[in-house]
Structure formats: structure tokens, C-alpha cells
Amino acid sequence: MKFHLLGEENERVEIEVLTRNDPNSTDYWDVNWIVSTIKIELPGYLVQFNADLRTDELKDFLDELNMISSNLRGKAILKNLDNYVHIECEINHKGQLLWSVRTCYPAGYGAVLTFEFKSDQSYLQRLLKELEAILALFPVIGKP
Template structure:
């Protein structure tokens, strides 16, 4: 994927440091059950000065996982402590935000287009002023695609 293809995707639905994620829809739009109805088709792209990795139009993220990230970010923003995580069942993408000192948040990103052959891990840092943007992005995704049929 080159930068022209990225531009064609438009604005990312979720941005966390070098990670950009676009939601294309549900993997199984007609499924109404919890397990099949909550998979998303996504493109994820992580770019840093010396590397770039993408997962293109794959179903590696679930809506309940995004809801967990949202909940964790809301708690962290109100207390400036703790963690927020995007804990995916599939091994292709992981995000961990950990409150540090002086309002700083340590960020760990893991992305792999093929978990049998390669994994890319990044560490970064943001401050708490970035949390409202992440929270609003998660809310917008979950409003457009509500979690179906809780467990």
C-alpha cells in the first residue's frame, strides 16, 4: 500500500500514535449473533519513520474489543491512572495504553500481517490530552456499528 492508496481511504476512523484504522463494515453484515455479528472488516496501517506495516481489509477486530478500549480510555481519562487495551482475539493487532507520570501515557502497538512470519512492535508516548480523541473515535465506531447480542 502506498501513500496514494492511503489517501483514497480518507480519514482514519481511529488514530493512536502511528496507528491508523479504517472500518469498512461488519465482516458478516447479516449475522445477528454475538460471535459472528461483531467482527469488523478493517484496514490498519502503522507507520513510523523507519517502517510501515498494514493489515488490509481483514477481520481482526471485534466490536466488543473496541468497547473494551473505549471503557479503559474513559477510566484512564477520569483517573489518569491504569490501562486501556485493545485486546484482540486474533493476533494481528494489539494496543496497550498505560498511564505514566505527569499525565503521560505509554503506548505499545503490535501489528502483524502474518503472525506466523513477522511481528512489528512499537513503543510511543502521548499525554492525556489525546484520550478524548480516541474516546470519541471509539464512540463513533460503536454508534455506527453497535455491539450485537451481548454474551
Template sequence: MKVHILGEQAETQIEVLKRSYPKSVDFWDANWLDTMIIIKIPGYSAHFDAQLRADEFRDFHKQLKEMNKRLKRKVELTSMEGVIDVQGRINLLGRIVWKVETQYPVGTGAVLTFEFDSDQSFVPPLLKELEGVLTNYPVIGTP
């Protein structure tokens, strides 16, 4: 399962590999997902392992759906551990400015911050990819 945040000459890809703790039923343990993050921007490429949470994908999907409807609002995918932070802002013409910050290894590693543009046409495929992730890795339990 892959999630692509795309723009002109830029790609942030998150591949969800598996649940980190597949036997857990506790909200705090069961929703960790092992992922691979791949960044491709002019002059740089990076790939690294990261743990993200199913509820982070759920919240991002909900915000993105609302942004696609109303053409306003900021959306954000923020990892609890600080490995990735993606923010998108849309204007009334459907142009989205994405700001991405990654850190690897978490807490002590190199930080890469970059920005890129896309338009609203990239949102429907992203929503479908997120729906696929949430179908295969639904949020388990409640906090």
C-alpha cells in the same frame, strides 16, 4: 470510520470498513468488523487488512474513558486473532506510553513491535472516534 492512536512521530490508525457478516444476529459472528490497519513510525510504515470485533472496541473505549478520568490504569485493545495488541499506560503527569504489536498474516506472518509516547491531550479525540465506531457498529447480542 477511523481510530487514531497518536504520539510524537507515531501513528496507529484503524479504519473500520464494514461488518464482516452484516446479516448475522449472533454475538460471535455479528461483531466481526473488516478493518484496515495503518502503522506509521520512524523508519517503517505498514498497512494490512484485519478483522477486529466491535466488543474489542467497546472494551477499549470503556478502559480509555476510565484512564482519562483517574490518570491511572492500563488500557488495552487486543484482537482475538492476534493481529494487533495495543497497550497504554498513563502516569500522574498525563504521559502515556503506548506499546503496539502487530502480526500479519495472523499466526504465521511478520511481527512488528514498537513503543511511542503521547500525552493525555490525545485521549479526548480518540474517545470521540471510538464513540463514532460504536455508534455505527454497536455490539450485537450477548455472549
């Protein structure tokens, strides 16, 4: 299961969710970790690495993107507890999605890539559907 951020100038961020790290856990903090692969294609750059994300992080991001879609204003942020990736999306007055992305691998002390790009608003519905499909397969389990 993958979700994609697509830019107007061939920028592409793809995050593939592979499996839960600890699917048999009954602890909220352990069971919601997911193994993911992050792939970034920018003019002149190709980056790919594995990252541990959380289902609650994806859910919060989806909720904020839904608000942008409904209100045509606001900001959505994918905040990763381990700092592998930090993604911010804001919609401007022209209806463009402005993306700001920071990755770090290995998490916390490795190489850092920071970049920005724009997307057409028409990509938003596809992104919402991709995130909904991922969360249907890997829902947030339990409460903190």
C-alpha cells in the same frame, strides 16, 4: 470511520473500520466481526494490512480508556482475538500516555512488528470521540 493513536515523535497508528464481516447474522460471535485496515507510520516504517477485529474488543478498549481519562491512572488494552494487533496504553505520573503495540500479519504466523511510543494526554479526548463514533455506527450486537 477511523481512530488514531498519535505519538510525540511522528508515530501514528490508524485503524479504519470498513464494514461488518457478516451483517445479516443473528449470532453474537459472527455479527460482531468487522473488516478493518491497520496503518502504522513510524520513523523509517510504513505498514498497512487488513485485519478482522471485533466490536466488543473496541468497546472494552473504549471503556478502559474512559477509566484512564477519568482517573488519570490505569491501563487500557485492545486485545484482538485473531492477534492481528495488541495495543496497551498506560498513563504515567507525568500524564503521558505510554503505548505498547504488537502487530502480526498474516495473523498468528506472519511478520511481527513491536514498538512503543508516548503521547500527550491531550490526544486522549480525540481518541475517545473517534471510538465512540465508530461504536455508534458499528455497535456491539447481542450478548455472548
